[in-house]
Every structure is written in C-alpha cells, then in structure tokens.
Amino acid sequence: MALPQSAAIQDYQPEQPVDPSTYFEENPAPRNLALYEAKVEAFVRQHLDTGRRVALVTSGGTTVPLEVNTVRFMDNFSAGTRGATSAEYPCWSRAWTQGYAVIFMHRQFSLQPYSRHYSHTTNCFLDHMTLDNKGDINVGDQFRDRMSAVLAKYQKAKQEGTLIMIDFVTVTDYLFLLRSCSRIMSVLRAHALFYLAAAVSDFFIPAKNMAEHKIQSGDGGLTLHMDQVPKFLKPLLETDPHLLIPKARHALHRYGHQLVIGNMLNSRKWLVVLVDQHSEHEIRLSKEQLEQGVEIEEHIVKKLIEQHSAHIAAHS
Amino acid sequence: MALPQSAAIQDYQPEQPVDPSTYFEENPAPRNLALYEAKVEAFVRQHLDTGRRVALVTSGGTTVPLEVNTVRFMDNFSAGTRGATSAEYPCWSRAWTQGYAVIFMHRQFSLQPYSRHYSHTTNCFLDHMTLDNKGDINVGDQFRDRMSAVLAKYQKAKQEGTLIMIDFVTVTDYLFLLRSCSRIMSVLRAHALFYLAAAVSDFFIPAKNMAEHKIQSGDGGLTLHMDQVPKFLKPLLETDPHLLIPKARHALHRYGHQLVIGNMLNSRKWLVVLVDQHSEHEIRLSKEQLEQGVEIEEHIVKKLIEQHSAHIAAHS
Known part of the structure; x- marks a missing residue:
C-alpha cells in the first residue's frame, strides 16, 4: 500500500x-x-x-x-x-x-x-423580521419581547x-x-x-x-x-462515565486548579459535576426547567461566583 | 514511546x-x-x-x-x-x-x-439595531437599505x-x-x-x-x-499553483464532470478558472470590483447558467 x-x-x-x-x-x-x-x-x-x-x-x-x-x-x-x-x-x-x-x-x-x-441555523433573525409595503423592517410581534431582552443586555x-x-x-x-x-x-x-x-x-x-x-x-x-x-492545562469532555470523576481529581492535583467542572458529552446541557479538592457538587436541571428555558450555565456561574467570593475573602 | x-x-x-x-x-x-x-x-x-x-x-x-x-x-x-x-x-x-x-x-x-x-463575528445584526426608550427595536439608518435588500430577496x-x-x-x-x-x-x-x-x-x-x-x-x-x-467525486481546493490545471483536467476525465471550477486557497475570492474538456476560462475580479462589493460567485453562476442552457439546448 x-x-x-x-x-x-x-x-x-x-x-x-x-x-x-x-x-x-x-x-x-x-x-x-x-x-x-x-x-x-x-x-x-x-x-x-x-x-x-x-x-x-x-x-x-x-x-x-x-x-x-x-x-x-x-x-x-x-x-x-x-x-x-x-x-x-x-x-x-x-x-x-x-x-x-x-x-x-x-x-x-x-x-x-x-x-x-439567533443561530443562523436554528433561529435565524431574518425569520423574525418582515419587510412591509413601504420598505420598513419590522420585528414580528411574537419575537419582539425576546429580542428586546437580548438587545437590552x-x-x-x-x-x-x-x-x-x-x-x-x-x-x-x-x-x-x-x-x-x-x-x-x-x-x-x-x-x-x-x-x-x-x-x-x-x-x-x-x-x-x-x-x-x-x-x-x-x-x-x-x-x-x-x-x-x-x-x-487539560480539557475535560468525556464520553465514558467511569472516567469523569477520577480524571477531574487527577486534573486538580496535576494542574493546581481550584475547581474542575466535569461533564459528559451526551448530558452536558442538564448535568455537570463541580469537583474541588474536598467535595463533589452536582448541578442537575429537571425536565421542567429545561422546558422553561433555564440554562445550566446560570447555575454554574452562580456557584462559581460564590466560590470566587470566598476565595477573595480568604486572601484579603 | x-x-x-x-x-x-x-x-x-x-x-x-x-x-x-x-x-x-x-x-x-x-x-x-x-x-x-x-x-x-x-x-x-x-x-x-x-x-x-x-x-x-x-x-x-x-x-x-x-x-x-x-x-x-x-x-x-x-x-x-x-x-x-x-x-x-x-x-x-x-x-x-x-x-x-x-x-x-x-x-x-x-x-x-x-x-x-450578517455573520455574528464580522457583521453581527445586533450591532445594527437599537432599543429606544419605549422598548421598540429599530434598525439603524445606515444599515436599513442593505438589510431591506437582503430581507426582500x-x-x-x-x-x-x-x-x-x-x-x-x-x-x-x-x-x-x-x-x-x-x-x-x-x-x-x-x-x-x-x-x-x-x-x-x-x-x-x-x-x-x-x-x-x-x-x-x-x-x-x-x-x-x-x-x-x-x-x-473529488474536491479541488489547492494551495500549490502547479497542481491546479492538471488536477482539474484529471478530474474531468476521471469523473465525467462537464466543468471543474479550480481555485487556490489564497486567491479564491478574486480568481477562479473554469476548466472544461476543451478550454480554460479565467474569471478575475479587479481591486475596484472587490472594493465595490462585487462577488466572484455572481460571475461564476452567470457563466454556469450559460453553459447549462447550452447543454439543455443540445439535449432537447
């Protein structure tokens, strides 16, 4: 060959x-x-x-x-x-x-x-807008509230x-x-x-x-x-569940991070594990939360900020 | 190792x-x-x-x-x-x-x-819109004509x-x-x-x-x-200029295409070569055309449609 x-x-x-x-x-x-x-x-x-x-x-x-x-x-x-x-x-x-x-x-x-x-593939903004007879661009009634909220932020x-x-x-x-x-x-x-x-x-x-x-x-x-x-440094995106926690612990020891956020490829949108030197903390969204549009990142960030505040307090 | x-x-x-x-x-x-x-x-x-x-x-x-x-x-x-x-x-x-x-x-x-x-990276639509005090979404004056034209098509x-x-x-x-x-x-x-x-x-x-x-x-x-x-079938995106035309000809013979559009990685936005069994046709945009926003694809498609029309005429 x-x-x-x-x-x-x-x-x-x-x-x-x-x-x-x-x-x-x-x-x-x-x-x-x-x-x-x-x-x-x-x-x-x-x-x-x-x-x-x-x-x-x-x-x-x-x-x-x-x-x-x-x-x-x-x-x-x-x-x-x-x-x-x-x-x-x-x-x-x-x-x-x-x-x-x-x-x-x-x-x-x-x-x-x-x-x-507004990913172009799944929620393209062009689909939320119309051109009227006068040539003016309007945001559709059903999309306006959400777009205003995103735009405001x-x-x-x-x-x-x-x-x-x-x-x-x-x-x-x-x-x-x-x-x-x-x-x-x-x-x-x-x-x-x-x-x-x-x-x-x-x-x-x-x-x-x-x-x-x-x-x-x-x-x-x-x-x-x-x-x-x-x-x-080392990434941590696993597909094999048996490797998740041991690899997170290993990374903490080896690279000196304060916290590793472990997730699996297939459940990453509703389940993560926050692993630090002493403990593991699971964040899990319910089916209802997912349907309501709750994003797991909001909970991750909230937890991170708490820990960061504690870290700052300990070092000042 | x-x-x-x-x-x-x-x-x-x-x-x-x-x-x-x-x-x-x-x-x-x-x-x-x-x-x-x-x-x-x-x-x-x-x-x-x-x-x-x-x-x-x-x-x-x-x-x-x-x-x-x-x-x-x-x-x-x-x-x-x-x-x-x-x-x-x-x-x-x-x-x-x-x-x-x-x-x-x-x-x-x-x-x-x-x-x-409206690529999110280089020309994000959110940058073209503003939220006024009443909470209404407006497209900025300088962006309206272009967005209307895209939306109309x-x-x-x-x-x-x-x-x-x-x-x-x-x-x-x-x-x-x-x-x-x-x-x-x-x-x-x-x-x-x-x-x-x-x-x-x-x-x-x-x-x-x-x-x-x-x-x-x-x-x-x-x-x-x-x-x-x-x-x-075979793709044809070359970086080595010496290989472009011979590979295009080879592909025509081997796969029975009517036309191969050859381009180089670094010049693909302003230079392509249309290669068929008998001839080569170059399409090249000038610096002025590029600055005016002319897209080489318009010229490629125009040429393709001409050839397609000729092909249809020959087969009917």
Whole structure:
C-alpha cells in the first residue's frame, strides 16, 4: 500500500514528549498577538481602576493544522455553547455581585454571547423580521419581547465596556493567547477568574514537521503521527462515565486548579459535576426547567461566583 | 514511546483501498436520511411540474470522526462562503433565466444564503439595531437599505419556495445525501444542475475500525491510520499553483464532470478558472470590483447558467 507523498509527515518519527519550556520558541505566535495583548491590557487596566472583577472565559474547540497552508485540520467537537452562555451571566447578573468584566476568548466563528440566541441555523433573525409595503423592517410581534431582552443586555454590556472578544483558531494560537492573558491579568490578583471552557486539542503536529501544501492523496491511506500538546492545562469532555470523576481529581492535583467542572458529552446541557479538592457538587436541571428555558450555565456561574467570593475573602 | 490505549485504532492495519460498491453497506447512513429524502422528493416534484430548473449546491467541509461518540474529528477548511454565496444568485437572478430552485446541501452551522451577510463575528445584526426608550427595536439608518435588500430577496425565495436546506456533518453523511439527491433529481434530466462546492475529505476511518469513546492520551503521541474515501467525486481546493490545471483536467476525465471550477486557497475570492474538456476560462475580479462589493460567485453562476442552457439546448 502506497504512502502519501508528503515526506514531511510520513518520515516523521515521534521522539520524546514535547518540552513545555521550548513550545513557545518552536511554534509560531498568532499574527494578531500584539494587537490582542494591547486590547486585553487596556481592558484589565480599566477594570483594575474600577475594582471590578475580571473573568477570562475560553470557548470553542482548537484546531491542529496538518499543513502550513491549511486545508485539513484536526478539530475538537464544540459549538461553544457552554462558553458563550456562561459569558453572558457574569456581565449582567448584579443580583449576586457587582458584576464581572469578561474577556471572551473564543474559537473564530464559534457561538458568541447574545448573538448565540439567533443561530443562523436554528433561529435565524431574518425569520423574525418582515419587510412591509413601504420598505420598513419590522420585528414580528411574537419575537419582539425576546429580542428586546437580548438587545437590552447586549447594549448594556457594550455601554459599560464589560465585554471584549478575542479569537483563536489553532491550539498554538490558544496557548499563546492564554499565556498572554494570564500574564496581563496577574495584576488583578484574587480578582481574576479563569473559566476555561474551550475544548483543547491533546495532540498536534509541531511546526517543523508540518507539510507546506495540501497533502496529496495517492492511491493509499494516510498515516499521521502527532505529538502530545504539553500539559499546561487539560480539557475535560468525556464520553465514558467511569472516567469523569477520577480524571477531574487527577486534573486538580496535576494542574493546581481550584475547581474542575466535569461533564459528559451526551448530558452536558442538564448535568455537570463541580469537583474541588474536598467535595463533589452536582448541578442537575429537571425536565421542567429545561422546558422553561433555564440554562445550566446560570447555575454554574452562580456557584462559581460564590466560590470566587470566598476565595477573595480568604486572601484579603 | 507509549502508544494510545485505543486498540481499535492502534491495531488497525490498512488494507486494500476501500471498495466503492460496499461503502454504503459498511458505513452508517445519517439518521435524518429518510426525512431529507422526502423533503427533496417533494421539492423536485413541485419544480418538475413548473418546469423550473433545479440546482443542487453543496457547501462547507465534511468531517471524519475519530470516535463513535465523537469528541475529535478531522475537518476540511471551509466556512461555506463559495456555496452560500453561489446559492443566492440562481434564486433571484431572473435577468438571465427564469430562475432556478436550489437545494442547499451544507455542513451544519456553515454559512447560509442570505443570513451569511450578517455573520455574528464580522457583521453581527445586533450591532445594527437599537432599543429606544419605549422598548421598540429599530434598525439603524445606515444599515436599513442593505438589510431591506437582503430581507426582500430572502422573503421572495421563501414565498416562491425556491430554496430548501439540508445539512450534513461527516463525509459519510455527505455521500449518502449526495447519492439520494442524485437519484431523486434524475427525473429532471438535463434540467438538473450539480454545483458541488463542498470541501470533501479524502481520508476517513471506516466504522468498523473506529474507537467507541474519546481516545485517551497516554504519555505518548498519537498514530492514526486512515483509509482513502472512495473516489465517487473529488474536491479541488489547492494551495500549490502547479497542481491546479492538471488536477482539474484529471478530474474531468476521471469523473465525467462537464466543468471543474479550480481555485487556490489564497486567491479564491478574486480568481477562479473554469476548466472544461476543451478550454480554460479565467474569471478575475479587479481591486475596484472587490472594493465595490462585487462577488466572484455572481460571475461564476452567470457563466454556469450559460453553459447549462447550452447543454439543455443540445439535449432537447
């Protein structure tokens, strides 16, 4: 059976696991890194002055390109629902706290806060609007209340400057951006919250081993060797229920998180488990709650903010 | 170096190229296949009666899942711009012909005709609307003309029933749907047009070799063996300019298309080459045209319709 023609990939022999300390030297930074750093820096400085807490919310899957001029890539399943939904709550929920400012770091074209309510596929805004004989655009009666509510929250976040968006595509973009945000946010001390909901790739092809052009398909199959992404942090989206709690505990020990939010692929919209060093706390929505449009992210964020407040109190 | 724990994948030895005749027995049909077949069947029958031509436009990339409960997948780069843009023109461009009815077969969540003008990332509709003190929603003055124009075309397509949408995710979904559409559309004879703009995977993992749950990352890398997708049809999105024309010609000979639209990844928005058995025809937009918002798809579709009309004349 013939091998594909791309020498760069077929000849590659996996070596030792990738060294975290040289990862950022050996892989290219995203082009817009300096721009995004300046944007985040200004945002953090502004909210440091007002005393508002700042949350970094990551969202969506990261890709692993197989070619430098990328046609093919490996991806992780994630529409970005968890992240986009969670990012809305801290912005406007003043009932619990003074509110957070949110850096929404998301996969390009994944769901975003507010506009997520009008996915083009399932709830397209064009279907909610009509053009009358005079050429005026009207929002249909049955859609007006909901659209007004979304628009009001969106405008409030814009006016108060409590939301910025930065985006990534590849796992390398993601890691560079995360490192930069962490450094910039360090001045916030206990007032910084990291809510990492992105689905991050486990494996990647280092820049030096990547084919330049699209890998040509000959008459045979394709064999790919991928390295493991250095374990700066670890995603946790399982499909096997037996692995959920042990993996969450393992991540707590290994990466020093305060909390891991575990979920299963098939039940993630109505069941999550919050695991910390000492306990497990389950959040489960009833069928009635789901039908009423309650979102589990509201409950996750509420719980997170409680714990964050306790953490701040303990450190002040 | 340790191998990943998934026996299903690591033990798999590539065999002979996959047999096209057994592909549909050995890989699972998409769940909604019967539903979509009924929808397309009704649509085709309606337009067969009115004598309107019907175009199948495919759009977006196909995925190759690595697990049955899919967390990871291989994907092809495509936002669906070419397909979604092209699908708008035949619906309303009566200046050229009586118009086409369009079956828009697209990757789930990729761009769609009409709503594509309001991508949530680059041109979010929420930014075009304001909420006044009385709670009424208004479209900003500077956005109204454009939104009215898009809405008018969208409503016309809806009212006349000239557009249906069906979606796919994996390359197997895509191939099943394409086969069904081809069979159903055969009654249209020369009045059927197949505009295949989707970016289709070259390689896949057959169902029998797929891991059930998310492949666990041990301490090593990942080695994947993938089979070649049977060459029912072939995509053509190149990054290497030397391969473009020879590959287009090869595809014409091998698959019996009437026309191949070749484009390069980096110039696809302003340069395409239409290749048929006897000639090559270049379509190139000037910088001024691009700045004025001219879309290359308008010119592609116009040329296609001319050729389709000639084809119909030759066969009647």
